[in-house]
Amino acid sequence: MRSAVLGSQSQLLEMYNARAGKENTLSQGIDRRQALRLLGVAGSALAFGGSSGLVDLLAPAPSLAGPSSGNIPTRALGKTGVRVSAICFGGAHLGRVEDDAEAVRLLHEAIDGGINFLDNAWEYHRGRSEELMGKGLQGRRQQVVLMTKVCSHGRDKHVAMQQMEESLRRLKTDYLDLWQIHEVVYDDDPDRHFSEGGAAEALLQAKRQGKARFVGFTGHKHPRIHLKMLSHDFPFDTCQMPLNVFDATYRSFEQEVLPVLNQRGIAPIGMKSLSGSAEPIKQGILTPEEALRYVLSLPISSLVSGIDSPQVLRQNLDIARRFSPLSAAEMDSLRMRVARYAMDGRYELFKSTNRYDGRIGREQHGLA
Numbered sequence: 001m002r003s004a005v006l007g008s009q010s011q012l013l014e015m016y017n018a019r020a021g022k023e024n025t026l027s028q029g030i031d032r033r034q035a036l037r038l039l040g041v042a043g044s045a046l047a048f049g050g051s052s053g054l055v056d057l058l059a060p061a062p063s064l065a066g067p068s069s070g071n072i073p074t075r076a077l078g079k080t081g082v083r084v085s086a087i088c089f090g091g092a093h094l095g096r097v098e099d100d101a102e103a104v105r106l107l108h109e110a111i112d113g114g115i116n117f118l119d120n121a122w123e124y125h126r127g128r129s130e131e132l133m134g135k136g137l138q139g140r141r142q143q144v145v146l147m148t149k150v151c152s153h154g155r156d157k158h159v160a161m162q163q164m165e166e167s168l169r170r171l172k173t174d175y176l177d178l179w180q181i182h183e184v185v186y187d188d189d190p191d192r193h194f195s196e197g198g199a200a201e202a203l204l205q206a207k208r209q210g211k212a213r214f215v216g217f218t219g220h221k222h223p224r225i226h227l228k229m230l231s232h233d234f235p236f237d238t239c240q241m242p243l244n245v246f247d248a249t250y251r252s253f254e255q256e257v258l259p260v261l262n263q264r265g266i267a268p269i270g271m272k273s274l275s276g277s278a279e280p281i282k283q284g285i286l287t288p289e290e291a292l293r294y295v296l297s298l299p300i301s302s303l304v305s306g307i308d309s310p311q312v313l314r315q316n317l318d319i320a321r322r323f324s325p326l327s328a329a330e331m332d333s334l335r336m337r338v339a340r341y342a343m344d345g346r347y348e349l350f351k352s353t354n355r356y357d358g359r360i361g362r363e364q365h366g367l368a
Helices: 002-007 010-020 032-047 100-112 124-136 157-171 189-193 199-208 223-230 258-264 288-296 310-321 328-342 359-364
Strands: 074-076 083-085 087-089 145-150 176-181 212-218 238-242 267-271 302-305
Touching (some): 100 124, 100 310, 124 157, 145 157, 157 176, 157 199, 176 238, 189 223, 199 212, 223 238, 223 258, 258 267, 288 302
Parallel strands (some): 087 302, 176 212, 212 238, 238 267, 267 302
Antiparallel strands (some): 074 083
16 A cells, blocks of 8 residues: 555646646645645555545556657556656756766756656766756756665664755755655665664655655665665655666566566666766677667666767767667567677676765765
């Protein structure tokens, strides 16, 4: 019942949007955050044994953001009632674009091209990624499903909520569609996040206060860490993890975590489809289309794609627009083709080294 309730709050939000007529206010004077706060309270009550009479009221609803305009395939974001573009615009790469105006143009082209799902994190480029995205979303906030991540790395919920306020300010919005715990990659991270006063409590607080519609977590290190997070039976709406053709052979999230998410109705979000550094592409082991098409053929909600130039954006948009799922035989063939490269993890170093782990996380674990 818990996941069904949390996934169906969007109907009331859709009713709210229909009455709003503009971005942040209702004619009756109730703002978006107040409406979301009411939904969060209702969802929390139901998730933990509240009145069953609200279940029928909170039925699944159409997507808030609506269909993508550029013929990019859209998919259900788990049980949230929201549909998102199959490609999610990655915020980390946006921060690599040196010129602010160029970064904003890139984001606008992505949205105009049909991408309605945006990724970010509090710590990306020391906040610059969020600031750039905030600039680009002026006048376009209601066209997208906006996600960012909290980077408390085991610190308490007060740190997490302070980061929430900073993210909202940088992104120039008063709510997030999705707030995820970032980079759950150390063996003790689940214990830290679920300790008393930890980040898990911050996620629930943000939903109650109407600052986040949905919540989740991310990580790239080992499936057992994801499974440990999931073992707490917390009402996560989403879960982000590395998925690529090499992953099927080495510490496989596809084999160990993805089936659990699908069984529980938690939206799987893929990342690192090019193995984090695109080395397999550079070495001619597979093409960008093979890499993206493999992951998009998995039962996921969306794939976060690092996009730092118009050329990469247009390439990925083209692949998504022409997408048709690989057959089971074609997927097996790709796995077998790369198996000898995949067995030792050489193209997934984010799983076995700390090269891809953020500085703040390393510091919090005494590894900086």
